[in-house]
Amino acid sequence: MKKRCWRILAVVFWLLLWQTAAMAVNQRILLVSPLETLQALFSLLQTAAFYQSVAGSLLRILAGFFAGLVLGVGLAALAKIYMPLREMLFPVMSAVKATPVASFVILALIWIPSKNLSIFMAFLMVLPLIYSNFLEGLNRADAQLLEMAKVFRMSAFNRIRGIYWPAAFPYLLTAMRLSLGMCWKAGIAAEVIAQPKNSIGSALHRAKVFFSTPELFAWTLAIILLSVTLEKCMLHLVNRLGRGLENAR
Amino acid sequence: MRVERLCKAFEGKPVLTDCSFSFPTGETTAVLGPSGRGKTTLVKLMLGLLRPDAGTIDPEGAKTFAAVFQEDRLMEHLSARKNLRLAVSTPDQQISEALTALGLPARDETPVSQYSGGMRRRVAIARAVLADADVLILDEPFKGLDPAAREVAANFILSHCPRAVRILVTHDGAEKSLMQVKNVLDLGMAKEA
Numbered sequence: 367m368k369k370r371c372w373r374i375l376a377v378v379f380w381l382l383l384w385q386t387a388a389m390a391v392n393q394r395i396l397l398v399s400p401l402e403t404l405q406a407l408f409s410l411l412q413t414a415a416f417y418q419s420v421a422g423s424l425l426r427i428l429a430g431f432f433a434g435l436v437l438g439v440g441l442a443a444l445a446k447i448y449m450p451l452r453e454m455l456f457p458v459m460s461a462v463k464a465t466p467v468a469s470f471v472i473l474a475l476i477w478i479p480s481k482n483l484s485i486f487m488a489f490l491m492v493l494p495l496i497y498s499n500f501l502e503g504l505n506r507a508d509a510q511l512l513e514m515a516k517v518f519r520m521s522a523f524n525r526i527r528g529i530y531w532p533a534a535f536p537y538l539l540t541a542m543r544l545s546l547g548m549c550w551k552a553g554i555a556a557e558v559i560a561q562p563k564n565s566i567g568s569a570l571h572r573a574k575v576f577f578s579t580p581e582l583f584a585w586t587l588a589i590i591l592l593s594v595t596l597e598k599c600m601l602h603l604v605n606r607l608g609r610g611l612e613n614a615r
Numbered sequence: 616m617r618v619e620r621l622c623k624a625f626e627g628k629p630v631l632t633d634c635s636f637s638f639p640t641g642e643t644t645a646v647l648g649p650s651g652r653g654k655t656t657l658v659k660l661m662l663g664l665l666r667p668d669a670g671t672i673d674p675e676g677a678k679t680f681a682a683v684f685q686e687d688r689l690m691e692h693l694s695a696r697k698n699l700r701l702a703v704s705t706p707d708q709q710i711s712e713a714l715t716a717l718g719l720p721a722r723d724e725t726p727v728s729q730y731s732g733g734m735r736r737r738v739a740i741a742r743a744v745l746a747d748a749d750v751l752i753l754d755e756p757f758k759g760l761d762p763a764a765r766e767v768a769a770n771f772i773l774s775h776c777p778r779a780v781r782i783l784v785t786h787d788g789a790e791k792s793l794m795q796v797k798n799v800l801d802l803g804m805a806k807e808a
Binding site for chain 1: 662663665679680681682684686688690691693694697698701702703731746
């Protein structure tokens, strides 16, 4: 309870500081107040374009996220079984992880249509994180349990359910949490550059071009709120799926 | 099942040297010896979890193996019933009967991580017995059980696996009599001899 109070106090403190700074600057083009930001957000919420942009961005970024998730999990499972594949993938995954988003955005614009750029960027953010974390989790499977499984000739499916999945699941969850935030941010950044139709990135770019700072702040607030909501929904879904698999039999 | 001139060393240090023995079917053989004399190594060699440096293991027709390991080796997040279901292909009814016979709740969905040491041990025993294997290896199987539970568990093993090659690794004389040991492989003696 005490911690919760402090957290609320901290939010109030920073909002007040923001309001004070906006009043001191007194130029809407440079810094808008929290109240003006909220007003701009409410205005945006009343337009159809807002929902079209949110839906467009969500669809593209989630498509990239799920592609990275599925391929990352699949490749990690194969890499666990086949050592040569693991070694082949090591430099690729390390390079993708270390390459700055900006380099990928510029390179990708040469290779693929701009409307698909955010899908590709989201995919690239997710793939190496999911792959490396899930593989690490699989490698942490209890060696003594694996010996037991060998002696009792447990089927591959039962080994996955009873031994590998519980070991790898927490790692997958952490990777999903991390990569969802990253791919959301990278996806929006890619949209700002590529400006596909019906996207938050394009809306942000438009707000900047027309010096509409309240709208810029409102879109940023919307991005933050969507990011938090998305993460909570996704983790809830994954937790349910995880429990479902454990109780499948 | 027979082992012949079995040798195993770890990092150049011999643990098992020239170990030969026949384990008869339908009887319990005790493997004795002080710590570090290779009892667990012998068990792992017989289960195929280690490869011998020299010597042979002749299963003499035995095809399936089961074990109560020194550690319980249970899937912690699963209930006793699910632990058994995943490890052995036994009908549900038999699983319930085994759990009840060993004094465990048959329909409990509590994860075994919340069980006491004695309860966990009994789940490990149930798993090994329900596997209905040709060779049953029991590495200190009654660790953590009180005398009454030991007796129940020993009777359960003997009545359900009468035809198996039963190999009991123990330090405890009382366990030998509970398991009706007829043959003894003393690794301490073998080493000294």
